[in-house]
Amino acid sequence: MEKIISIKNLTYTYPDSKTPAINDLSLDIYKNEWLSIVGKNGSGKSTLTKLIDGLIEADSGTIAIDGEIINEENIWDARTKIGIIFQNPDHQFVGATVEDDVAFGLENQGMPREQMVKEIDRALDLVKMSGFKTRDPQSLSGGQKQRVAIAGVLATKPQIVIMDESTSMLDPDGRKTVLDLVQKLRQEQDLTIISITHDIEETELSQRIVVINDGKIVQEGTPASIYDIGPNLTKFGLEEPFSSQLVQTLRDSVKLPEGYLSEEELKEQLWKLHSNM
Numbered sequence: 001m002e003k004i005i006s007i008k009n010l011t012y013t014y015p016d017s018k019t020p021a022i023n024d025l026s027l028d029i030y031k032n033e034w035l036s037i038v039g040k041n042g043s044g045k046s047t048l049t050k051l052i053d054g055l056i057e058a059d060s061g062t063i064a065i066d067g068e069i070i071n072e073e074n075i076w077d078a079r080t081k082i083g084i085i086f087q088n089p090d091h092q093f094v095g096a097t098v099e100d101d102v103a104f105g106l107e108n109q110g111m112p113r114e115q116m117v118k119e120i121d122r123a124l125d126l127v128k129m130s131g132f133k134t135r136d137p138q139s140l141s142g143g144q145k146q147r148v149a150i151a152g153v154l155a156t157k158p159q160i161v162i163m164d165e166s167t168s169m170l171d172p173d174g175r176k177t178v179l180d181l182v183q184k185l186r187q188e189q190d191l192t193i194i195s196i197t198h199d200i201e202e203t204e205l206s207q208r209i210v211v212i213n214d215g216k217i218v219q220e221g222t223p224a225s226i227y228d229i230g231p232n233l234t235k236f237g238l239e240e241p242f243s244s245q246l247v248q249t250l251r252d253s254v255k256l257p258e259g260y261l262s263e264e265e266l267k268e269q270l271w272k273l274h275s276n277m
């Protein structure tokens with residue numbers, strides 16, 4: 001597998017703090033993977049995002065993007081490879097219409113108007129929001145707003161999309177739509193997804209999870225292997241996934257296969273039990 005981001009021994013302490021927010025952290029992220037970074041409030045997730053996006057500079061250690069170690073000279077170039085979707089879609093809107101918003105990143109790139117119109121259409125089509133081009137973004141639902149924000153990011157053709165708690169303000173339906181869309185886009189547009197969240201429930205579609213605590217990686221593995229840690233996830237300030245709690249409870253009264261079961265697998269097992277009754 002080809003690396004797209006390689007972080008080595010990264011350390012960062014805020015000027016007015018004594019303890020490092022990121023503490024000797026090393027992590028490789030691979031092309032086209034969906035990596036979830038989970039951790040409780042204050043574990044260092046946002047700081048890591050800011051370091052990757054070059055908004056703050058590490059005290060020590062390196063970050064390489066696409067094989068090049070980031071420095072003051074190439075940071076602007078590296079940043080064009082990254083798109084970030086933030087938590088609150090309202091904070092990302094600047095235009096009076098959906099298409100103006102999607103245009104924003106392209107205007108910053110100085111793209112000619114004709115090409116810009118094509119790119120806006122392409123991006124809105126990818127997130128299934130073409131019918132909303134002339135709408136005021138404020139009139140959309142939370143999930144629709146996040147899809148427009150994703151279109152704005154896709155229009156600039158990044159290789160890496162960082163989702164910084166981007167579904168935490170959405171209702172369950174909106175969240176599912178956005179996460180399914182991100183999965184589809186990852187596959188079709190060959191994107192690398194880094195999703196940052198304090199909510200373990202949001203990681204089911206990712207290929208790999210790293211758990212961070214006090215600025216360090218404390219666990220790493222596939223979603224199934226991380227969910228298998230079960231109640232011990234609370235050690236890192238995380239909640240045990242609902243389906244894992246349910247499986248533990250059900251195991252007291254019914255026979256279920258060993259290890260973690262996803263919601264779908266659990267449903268299948270319960271149907272089997274039900275039809276054998």
Ligand SMILES: Nc1ncnc2c1ncn2[C@@H]1O[C@H](COP(=O)(O)OP(=O)(O)OP(=O)(O)O)[C@@H](O)[C@H]1O
Binds near residue numbers: 014021040041048198
């Ligand atoms: N501007 C700042 N100045 C000083 N300390 C900071 C600053 N921003 C964050 N910190 C500290 O750095 C540590 C990591 O914070 P960070 O915001 O990266 O965590 P987080 O995991 O993103 O948390 P949250 O989920 O609450 O956003 C915390 O101890 C926090 O108090």
